[in-house]
Amino acid sequence: MAAATLGFIKRVARPINIRKSSERITAPLSEERLASPEFQQLWERIRHRTEYRVAIDETALRHALTKALRDMAEIPKRKGTWVSHVVKRIDTSGVNAEATRERRVDIMYADSEELPDILSVLADHTQLTRDTLAHVLTGSGTLDQFLGNPQAYIDHAVRVLNMGCPGPSGLRILIGSSPERTGSRGREIPEIHS
Secondary structure (H helix, E strand, C coil): CCHHHHHHHHHCCCCCCCCCCCCCCCCCCCCCHHCCCHHHHHHHHHCCCCCEEEEEEEEEHHHHHHHHHHHHCCCCCEEEEEEEEEEEEECEEEEEEEEEEEEEEECCCCHHHHCHHHHHHHHEEEEEEHHHHHHHHHHHCCHHHHCCCCHHHHHHHHHHHHHHCCCCCCCCCCCCCCCHHCCCCCCEEECCCC
C-alpha cells in the first residue's frame, strides 16, 4: 500500500518538462498521410469538434456599451426612513410605543470605503476586462447614479452590458480549426447582430 502511494506521489509530483519556445520545430506536412484511410477515419471522428475564435473591434464595442449605459433608465436613489417613537408603557406584554415623527432622506455614500468594487463585480458578471469597464463607465457619465444606489446600479449595468446592447459592427466570428495549430482554414462569418 505504501509503495503504491509513493509511486502515485512520484508520478504526480514529477517535474514539468519546460522547453524554450525558440527551440520549437515545425513538423512537415505529409500529403500521403493525409490521404491515408487511417487519417480519414480519424478525421471523420474529430472534425465535428470546432474551435471558435472571436475577433472584436474594441473601439466599436466600447462605444456601443457606453451608449447602452447612457440610455439605461435612471436608477432611483436609496431612501432611508427615520422614525421617532415615544414609549407609553412597558409591562409584561412588551413595549407600547407611538410614532411621533417620520422623516425620509436620500442616502449618499460619502466614503468610498463603503462602496463595492464596481470593476471587480462587473468584470465577474460580464466577462469584460477592467480596462474596458473603466472606459465604458467613465464615458457613460452614469457613475453618480452608482453613488446614489450602488446595488441597483450594478444590477442594471450588468443587465445592460450583458444583453442590452446590440452586437457592434466589426464583430467577426471565425469558425473552424485554428490555422496556427492545424494549418486548415476557418470559415469567416462577416457580421453578427443579436
